[in-house]
Every structure is written in C-alpha cells, then in structure tokens.
Amino acid sequence: MTLQAPPAPHNANGKPRRVGVEIEFAGLPPKDTALIVRKLFGGELNVVSPHRLLVEGTRWGEFVIELDTQYAHPDHKVLDDHVALDSEWARHQHQLHVEFHQKTRELIGDMVTGLVPTEIVCPPVPWNELDSLDRLFDALREHGAKGTDASLLYGFGLHLNPEIASADSADIRAMLQAYLLLAPWLRDEIKVDITREVLPHANPFPREYALKVLDARYRPDLPTLIDDYLRDNPTRNRELDMLPLFAHLCPEHPHALLRSRLTQARPTFHYRLPNAQLSQPGWGAVTEWNRWVEVEKLAADRDALAERCAAYIADHGRPFYRRWADKLLRPFCSR
Numbered sequence: 001m002t003l004q005a006p007p008a009p010h011n012a013n014g015k016p017r018r019v020g021v022e023i024e025f026a027g028l029p030p031k032d033t034a035l036i037v038r039k040l041f042g043g044e045l046n047v048v049s050p051h052r053l054l055v056e057g058t059r060w061g062e063f064v065i066e067l068d069t070q071y072a073h074p075d076h077k078v079l080d081d082h083v084a085l086d087s088e089w090a091r092h093q094h095q096l097h098v099e100f101h102q103k104t105r106e107l108i109g110d111m112v113t114g115l116v117p118t119e120i121v122c123p124p125v126p127w128n129e130l131d132s133l134d135r136l137f138d139a140l141r142e143h144g145a146k147g148t149d150a151s152l153l154y155g156f157g158l159h160l161n162p163e164i165a166s167a168d169s170a171d172i173r174a175m176l177q178a179y180l181l182l183a184p185w186l187r188d189e190i191k192v193d194i195t196r197e198v199l200p201h202a203n204p205f206p207r208e209y210a211l212k213v214l215d216a217r218y219r220p221d222l223p224t225l226i227d228d229y230l231r232d233n234p235t236r237n238r239e240l241d242m243l244p245l246f247a248h249l250c251p252e253h254p255h256a257l258l259r260s261r262l263t264q265a266r267p268t269f270h271y272r273l274p275n276a277q278l279s280q281p282g283w284g285a286v287t288e289w290n291r292w293v294e295v296e297k298l299a300a301d302r303d304a305l306a307e308r309c310a311a312y313i314a315d316h317g318r319p320f321y322r323r324w325a326d327k328l329l330r331p332f333c334s335r
Contacts, residue, residue, distance in 0.1 A: 007300035008165035018124035020161030024117035061123030134284035147278030178299035
C-alpha cells in the first residue's frame with residue numbers, strides 16, 4: 001500500500017512530523033515480542049520486569065513491550081518506599097516486602113498471559129517511514145500474533161498519535177471539525193469490531209458537542225476550546241482523545257483529567273478508533289495512517305470544510321422523524 005503524504009508534512013521546526021503507534025494483540029508474550037523488535041530494528045534489550053521489556057537505542061528511540069495490565073508490573077510506590085528505614089531490621093523487612101511484591105506481580109502476569117493483550121508502544125516515527133514500521137506488523141503476524149477479529153473476546157486496538165503541524169487554535173478546531181464529519185466514514189471503513197463498540201475505550205463524541213463545534217459561529221480561543229471539550233467530554237475514552245494535546249498546550253490547566261498520570265502530555269492527536277487487524281495480510285500502520293490523512297486533507301481545505309459543516313448543521317436541525325424517514329427511503333431512491 002502506498003503511503004499517503006499529509007497536507008502539512010512538517011512540524012513547526014521544519015522537520016517531518018512524527019507518529020506514535022501503539023498496538024495490542026494476543027498470542028505472543030512480551031519477551032518473544034521484544035526479541036522480534038530487536039531482530040528487526042536493532043537496539044539493546046532491557047528487562048525492566050518479567051512482563052515489561054524495553055528495546056532501547058533503535059534509530060527511532062525506545063520501544064516498550066508489556067502486558068497491558070498494571071497488576072502484572074511492580075508498583076513503584078512499593079519499590080521506592082524509603083520511610084523510616086533507620087535500622088537493619090526495618091531495611092530487612094522492607095526488602096522482604098519488595099521481593100514478595102515483585103514475585104506476586106510476576107505470578108499475576110504469568111496467570112493472565114493470554115487473557116490480557118501484549119502491547120507495543122513504538123517510539124515516534126517520521127510519517128514518511130511508517131512503511132518501515134509495517135515490517136513489525138508482518139513479523140507479528142508470521143509469529144502467530146492474534147488481532148481483534150481472532151476472537152469475540154478480543155477488543156484490541158491500534159492507536160495513532162500524529163504530531164500536530166500547528167498549535168494555532170483555529171487549526172486545531174479545523175481538525176476537530178474534520179474528524180467529527182468523517183467519523184462515520186472512518187467507522188464504516190474500519191468496520192469497528194463489535195467488542196470494541198461495546199467497550200468504552202473509543203466512544204463517539206456526543207451529538208451536542210458536534211453541533212457546537214461545527215457551527216460556523218464557533219471560533220474559540222485555545223482556553224475556550226479546551227474548556228468546552230472538557231465540559232462535554234470529561235473522559236479519556238473518545239475515539240479522538242484530545243487530552244494529551246491539551247495537557248501539552250496548557251500545562252497549568254487545573255482540570256483533573258489534564259493532570260492525571262494516565263494523561264501523557266504530548267503534541268499529538270490521540271486517535272484510538274482502529275482495530276488491530278493482524279489477521280488481515282497487508283494491514284498495518286500505513287493502512288490506518290492513510291485513513292487518518294483524509295481527516296487532515298478535509299481540515300486543510302477550509303472551503304470544503306465550511307460547506308460540510310453547514311450541511312451537517314442543516315441536516316441535524318431538521319426534526320428527527322424527517323431524518324429517519326430520509327434514511328429509510330435512501331436505499332429505494334438510489335435504485
């Protein structure tokens with residue numbers, strides 16, 4: 001598949017924009033996965049704990065490979081607890097506690113391997129090198145990794161984190177508008193797995209929020225854009241999660257979600273919708289990137305964007321029974 005160029009290929013520093021990629025899957029434990037990553041991209045293997053490994057020093061940076069549950073990994077609050085260790089007995093007791101905690105977490109990880117997914121968090125990759133990253137997806141498939149459609153129990157996803165080209169509030173608003181307009185098309189193209197539809201991790205935006213953002217009169221500054229988003233979307237579980245970007249752009253914002261340890265501030269859109277289609281030959285990061293680029297193309301064409309926003313507002317301003325009637329009649333009218 002040919003890699004599509006975005007309308008704005010460079011960041012504010014004139015360098016190719018980068019894309020973070022995260023993927024979940026079953027069928028391969030973290031250690032085997034880390035060895036595949038190292039074989040493909042070089043680097044050094046660092047075993048942080050039995051179920052969390054790093055491949056460091058690749059040409060793009062650090063890969064993180066781990067079981068996707070916090071209970072399989074040691075808690076740093078326990079490891080770093082240095083309270084009142086003023087005697088040999090206290091230090092001995094603390095060491096026993098740490099060893100017991102580490103062994104317990106390792107045992108939990110052993111028990112849930114195969115039940116919870118392995119996750120790879122890739123380092124940010126220049127968008128024009130995503131086809132090289134797809135070698136990893138091919139290798140995972142060849143070694144038996146199982147994606148979303150391998151079981152009804154698998155709600156695995158692929159996340160893209162495209163670096164923003166501009167921090168201007170009008171440009172960010174345009175991206176939000178384009179995404180809201182194209183979200184139904186993306187869901188149809190991706191054929192979002194039924195398990196992932198039921199799970200809350202990639203929920204669609206509320207209709208009321210879409211109507212607000214797509215209105216031609218909606219021209220907020222950045223603080224207002226952030227406040228409106230948080231008011232209508234007080235959750236990380238959106239198909240396009242804006243929290244990491246807003247936490248990066250407004251680090252002093254007092255909202256708890258932007259200060260949560262689960263919200264990693266970064267200058268990216270956190271796109272959470274795609275399935276992990278590892279059973280589909282030829283599928284990979286390039287496939288989902290090319291779909292995402294359609295959002296960026298619409299955002300960059302401000303005339304087309306304004307027309308489609310106006311059409312959306314006009315359509316959703318009609319009584320619901322008329323809209324439903326049109327949907328029911330559309331198949332017959334197209335014959």
